[in-house]
Amino acid sequence: MTAARPIPIPDDTSAPYWAAAAQHVLTVARCGQCGFLALPPDIVCAACGSTEPGYTFVPVSGAGAVRSWTVVRQSFLAGFEIPFVLVDVELDEQTDLRLIGRLLDGVTDGLSVGARVRVAFEDLEPEIAIPAFELVR
Incomplete structure (x- = not known):
């Protein structure tokens, strides 16, 4: 479980x-x-x-560009399947408006600095969703 x-x-x-x-x-x-x-x-x-x-x-739109990322291969928090990717995204609405979230695409060769992403949401419980990101293809 x-x-x-x-x-x-x-x-x-x-x-x-x-x-x-x-x-x-x-x-x-x-x-x-x-x-x-x-x-x-x-x-x-x-x-x-x-x-x-x-x-x-x-x-806000939730659109932005990847500034950096890390691949988490060991999680100290329960409930995360590893590996997973955390991206640091600069949102389009304002310079230096940043949000860190999980990349739902997983570990991918398509990730690079400046890669375009859009917000997506992970529904954890009824009435609880976490912002995350998906690559714009």
Whole structure:
């Protein structure tokens, strides 16, 4: 029997992100003062320095380019079939807006820096989905 994967436990800040993910919508936090996109949001906006950024979560395309990746051959977390690939993706909406996620294509020769990917979602439980990526072929 395979052990269950860890699941996110939303807090007050992350709850809108995880609620959208459950609906297969990727969102990021937008500063209410300057419009800067952040993932995850911080208590101070990295762009304008506001200590009251008033973040709201807004949908994004989920399209981006691979900046780097790693092949995980030994997992210390239960529920992952190894090997698996984690990709560091720069989302198209803003320079340096990055998200790390599992590449659902698995270990593949088609992966390179700059490879185009799009968001996909792994449904772990009812109402719990994790953003991941697929190569754009």
